[in-house]
Amino acid sequence: xxxxxxxxALNLTGEPVTLKNCPAxxxxxxxxxxxxTLKVLGTSYNVIIQDSGMDDxxxxxxxxxxxFSCRVERIENGGYFIFVPLGMVARIRVLARLxxxxxxxxxxxxxxxxxxxxxxxxxxxxxxxxxxIFSDNPDLNTFWKDIYKLDKRLKDAKPYEExxxxxxxxxxxxxxxxxxTHIWHRHFKLLEQQHNENAKLSRDxxxxxxxxxxxxxxxxxxxxxxxxxxxxxHKAGRELDLSLGWxxxxxxxxxxYGIFDAQRPHLSTYDKGSYNHPVVRRxxxxxxxxxxxxxxKDEKEMLQYAEYEGWKRCIFAFNxxxxxxIKGMYGDYPEGFFLSTLEMLLHEPPHGKETxxxxxxxxEAAILKYKVSELIKPFYENES
Amino acid sequence: xxxxxxxxxxxxxxxxxEIGDNLLxxxxxxxxxxxxxxxxxxxxxxxxxxxxIRTTVCSNKIVSNCLLGxxxxxxxxxxxxxxxxxxxxxxxGTVPVAVISARIINYGLDKLCTQQTxxxx
Numbered sequence: 001x002x003x004x005x006x007x008x009a010l011n012l013t014g015e016p017v018t019l020k021n022c023p024a025x026x027x028x029x030x031x032x033x034x035x036x037t038l039k040v041l042g043t044s045y046n047v048i049i050q051d052s053g054m055d056d057x058x059x060x061x062x063x064x065x066x067x068f069s070c071r072v073e074r075i076e077n078g079g080y081f082i083f084v085p086l087g088m089v090a091r092i093r094v095l096a097r098l099x100x101x102x103x104x105x106x107x108x109x110x111x112x113x114x115x116x117x118x119x120x121x122x123x124x125x126x127x128x129x130x131x132x133i134f135s136d137n138p139d140l141n142t143f144w145k146d147i148y149k150l151d152k153r154l155k156d157a158k159p160y161e162e163x164x165x166x167x168x169x170x171x172x173x174x175x176x177x178x179x180x181t182h183i184w185h186r187h188f189k190l191l192e193q194q195h196n197e198n199a200k201l202s203r204d205x206x207x208x209x210x211x212x213x214x215x216x217x218x219x220x221x222x223x224x225x226x227x228x229x230x231x232x233x234h235k236a237g238r239e240l241d242l243s244l245g246w247x248x249x250x251x252x253x254x255x256x257y258g259i260f261d262a263q264r265p266h267l268s269t270y271d272k273g274s275y276n277h278p279v280v281r282r283x284x285x286x287x288x289x290x291x292x293x294x295x296x297k298d299e300k301e302m303l304q305y306a307e308y309e310g311w312k313r314c315i316f317a318f319n320x321x322x323x324x325x326i327k328g329m330y331g332d333y334p335e336g337f338f339l340s341t342l343e344m345l346l347h348e349p350p351h352g353k354e355t356x357x358x359x360x361x362x363x364e365a366a367i368l369k370y371k372v373s374e375l376i377k378p379f380y381e382n383e384s
Numbered sequence: 385x386x387x388x389x390x391x392x393x394x395x396x397x398x399x400x401x402e403i404g405d406n407l408l409x410x411x412x413x414x415x416x417x418x419x420x421x422x423x424x425x426x427x428x429x430x431x432x433x434x435x436x437i438r439t440t441v442c443s444n445k446i447v448s449n450c451l452l453g454x455x456x457x458x459x460x461x462x463x464x465x466x467x468x469x470x471x472x473x474x475x476x477g478t479v480p481v482a483v484i485s486a487r488i489i490n491y492g493l494d495k496l497c498t499q500q501t502x503x504x505x
Contacts (some may be wrong), residue, residue, distance in 0.1 A: 004495045011432040012407065012425050071413045137420040175414055182412040191410075214412070275415060359451045 006059065006081060011071055013083045014065040021064060025090050025148040033165055033235045034089055038062060044225055045180050045382030051378075056080055056183060060176060062089075062220040066143035068259065072179035075255045080183045082176055089145065089168060094151045095255055096167045098133075099317040106316030107323070128331035130154065130321075133259060150330075170245075172177050173222050174253060181217025182210070186379040190372075201371060207274040212365050215281055219288035222249070227292075242293070244308040249289075252311025253282050258318055267357055280361045282311075284369070303353075386390075388460050393487035399487045400426035406479045430487060434496075436473075437488060442497035444469045451497055463489055 022031050038060050049056055057079040065085035072082045126134045132147035139146070146363070182188065187210045201209070226245060233240040257278035270277040276284075286307050290300055324330065387392075394402070395470025407429055437486075441447055446465040449455040457465070466485040470476065476484060486498065 008432070012428050014428070032401055065424070067418075067424065069413045069421060070436075071408070071417075072410055073411050136418045140420060140424060178414055179412065187412065210412070273416075316480060 005076055006124040008077065008081075009060065009081045009083070010063075013061075013071075014063040014085070016197045017064050017086050021149065023086070023090070023144040024336060025144065025151050026086070026093060026219050030093065030165060030168065033169065034062060034172065037178075038084070039168050040225070041173065041176055041180075044183075044221065044228075048180075048184060048221070052184060054184075057179075057185065058082065060084060062086060066090075066138065066140050070175045070179050072182050074183070074188050081182075082179045084172070084176060088175065089172070090144075090147050091259060092168050092171045092252070092255065093164060094147055094154075095133050095259065096164040096252075097154050097160075098149065098321060099255065099314060100163060100322045101154070102317040103160065103163075103313070106313055106318050127325050129329075130325060130330045134158035140269045146237070163248070166248055167255070170222075170249050170252045172248070173225060174218055174256065177221035178214045185210075185213055185217055185373075186376050187213070189379050190376050200375065202270065204274070205218065205368060206372060206375070208276070211274050212276065212281075212284060212369040213372055213376075215285050216288050216369060219285045220292060223292035225290055234368075243296075243302055246289075246303045246306040247310040250282075250286070250307040251314045253285065254311050254314035254318075257282070257313070267361060276365055277359055277361065280365050283358070284365055387482070387491050388463060391482055392459050392463060392489065394486060394490075395422060395486075396490055399483060399490055400430075402426075403429065403479050403487060406436075406483070410478065430491075437470075437484075438496055439495065440473050441466055441469050441488060441493070447493055447497070451494055459489060465491075 010016070017031070019028055019031060022028065026034075042060050045058055045060075049058070055078065058081070059075075059079070060082045061084065063083045063085050065083075066087040067085040068088045068091055070082060070084050070088060072080055075081050089144070129146075132138050132143055132150060190206070190210070226242070230240050230242070261278050267277050267279070271282075273383045275281070286304075290303060293300065293303065295303070391399075400423040401419055404417070404424070405425035407425050408417045408422060442451075444465055446455070446457065446468075447462065450457045450462060462483075463485050466488055467481055470481045470484055
């Protein structure tokens with residue numbers, strides 16, 4: 001892989017965002033909070049990097065880009081660059097405002113099963129107003145105008161503004177920490193080595209395992225940050241409601257996968273490729289988070305219940321949006337039958353327990369993650 | 385269809401997709417990069433390198449003679465000339481030089497070599 005310097009990497013991704021060039025859809029106060037989150041994350045990552053015996057210097061940059069995906073690159077002369085597109089922040093914020101309108105009045109409606117084949121995502125069935133959020137290929141020239149148009153249509157969500165900002169914060173923690181883990185856990189070094197040696201695992205399996213490991217790392221970083229917050233609250237003589245944090249985290253990860261994987265195919269269609277089915281990924285993520293909490297069995301059960309609630313409420317809210325879309329509230333709904341991105345948001349609500357098929361996939365993912373972590377171990381040992 | 389003809393028949397979107405795919409592979413992300421992301425990355429990369437490309441390609445004799453009307457060259461021959469220039473210059477990382485060259489031909493050699501720009505390389 002070709003390494004770039006900071007300037008080259010920035011030139012590929014876009015200009016850094018400032019308060020002056022921020023699009024109207026993101027209030028300045030929200031943007032300031034985003035910068036605060038990035039600072040907190042940067043500080044935490046520096047500590048983690050030093051504690052790991054590494055000396056990589058990193059940069060997290062908020063980029064004026066309408067894209068959704070965060071990316072990480074290694075920089076020549078040591079270091080890493082995580083770029084966070086403003087388009088991600090905008091989508092999370094507007095989707096949160098869209099979904100939270102249904103808080104306490106979500107509908108549980110009859111749903112269809114997901115298709116067994118991984119169908120190419122179609123953008124045409126997504127009503128015009130929802131395209132900026134759910135389209136994989138939005139019109140980049142009009143993205144900011146389009147998402148602002150949707151945002152203005154929403155009722156004033158002020159009662160939930162604090163929750164919206166918290167969801168944006170948690171989304172950043174999750175997504176950026178996933179990218180950070182690729183550096184922290186030496187994933188780039190492993191890939192370089194595997195390129196030159198006979199691999200014990202196929203490259204596809206390695207990539208898949210690395211993405212699982214990155215989710216695992218994101219969970220650990222999230223818990224580190226949460227522990228620090230708990231300490232701060234204790235010192236101030238206050239108690240932090242972990243259940244609320246858990247519920248919000250669960251709600252936002254469901255939102256993120258609702259954007260990434262709006263057309264939710266069957267479990268088996270994720271057999272190949274670098275990424276597991278979202279159900280497997282979230283199970284692994286929350287499993288790790290729970291393992292990092294020092295709590296009694298009852299307290300852990302409460303957290304699991306909070307996770308279930310967050311997931312369920314978010315899915316029901318998605319289903320409500322789909323109902324609205326079918327009624328034409330976001331633009332004309334195209335005629336004819338087809339499997340649309342939005343209709344595939346009609347997921348089954350979480351049932352509280354995994355099916356046998358999900359359990360098998362989760363077990364398989366855990367084994368693969370373990371195998372990949374064994375491949376990474378020598379890099380830690382060589383550095384010590 | 386030979387490789388040269390195939391490259392020259394690719395649309396701007398297809399070429400940018402190819403370039404973006406090469407630029408982004410080897411990196412990590414929360415999910416696979418979308419086609420829109422690949423094309424946007426390619427577009428930025430091309431703009432970033434435009435001045436460097438202009439300086440070297442436009443000073444090539446075959447290209448300049450063709451633009452001045454002193455010689456007639458086919459698109460295939462022009463593509464080959466641009467490939468030679470870029471290969472000698474180097475520094476294109478993981479992006480295949482032939483694809484960059486086709487992208488330049490698609491952009492337009494006349495546009496490249498006569499465009500006024502204040503952009504620094």
